[in-house]
Amino acid sequence: MTRRTDAHPRLDRTDALAPFFSTWRVGTPERQRQTVEAVARAWENRPWPAEDLRGYHVYTGHDGTTLLHHSQWASEQAYEAFVKTLRQERVDEIDTAVPGIERLELRRYRRYRSVTREDRSAAVVPGCVVIVDVAFEGPDPDRQRAWVDAVLEALEGDPVPHPGGLSAHFHLSTDGTRVLNYAEWDSAQAHVDALAAPGEGVGSGSARWERVRNWPGLKSSTVGRYDHALGLVPR
Structure with missing residues (x-):
């Protein structure tokens, strides 16, 4: 299952060989808060999607308009498998709760x-x-x-x-x-x-x-x- 935590991620963990960072623009501080809660619901109501996903973290930008997403994967192949089978249902639930999210970019590092x-x-x-x-x-x-x-x-x-x-x-x-x-x-x-x-x-x-x-x-x-x-x- 999926568990929420306040703990920051460990960036130097050796089993997260494929870190991803992406940015969403949501427009206002209120929509930042709403989107974070929508992400939490979409994930907490479902089983943890993959053993090779070490953690997923969301950050609110001090500009009041953006969210930063950081996911720690064991491999890019594990991420691609998640995208093919499990990602879209989470995206759809989040977009229904907070319409108009602008997903600016996702980069692999x-x-x-x-x-x-x-x-x-x-x-x-x-x-x-x-x-x-x-x-x-x-x-x-x-x-x-x-x-x-x-x-x-x-x-x-x-x-x-x-x-x-x-x-x-x-x-x-x-x-x-x-x-x-x-x-x-x-x-x-x-x-x-x-x-x-x-x-x-x-x-x-x-x-x-x-x-x-x-x-x-x-x-x-x-x-x-x-x-x-x-x-x-x-x-």
Whole structure:
């Protein structure tokens, strides 16, 4: 069966080899709430769909209009089997409850590297999830990995690291064009304060950070803040 949980997902679990992220636009904070509850009903009223689905989590965007969905699969083949047989009935129930949902995109990733603050306690619950979505000009898996490596070098050598960051989990899109950083923070205000610090974005104005921001082929970088609203796991 399906069980609801308030616990955040473990992004670095080794048995979730096919993480998916998708974005829905629903329009208002009230419709965000309604859609989260519709998702919960559609899933809780049905058996857990597959042993190879480790967890499914939904987040409300601080923009008041979007939802982020993150599912952790053992393989893409398991996801494809779910789509063929079980996904549509859930979609239909959700769309009946909240008409007009705009499903913007679904992207497939592989987690590449993670970093966690050394003094972080396992009991600490993130107060905010920050998604950094980076797009490059054309597919290049080597460039994806090299850029993430450069970001982590800049973080390790940052002379004034911000204390509000808890962890960062870097995912590479399977099409070779994007990097998604799922970052956990103490609070949304901690992230706001980090962005307002000297430099452009999180991080100082060091040469390493300048290299990251001016990486060849870097096309765009967007940042969104989210609250964990719903976790669904097998009972």
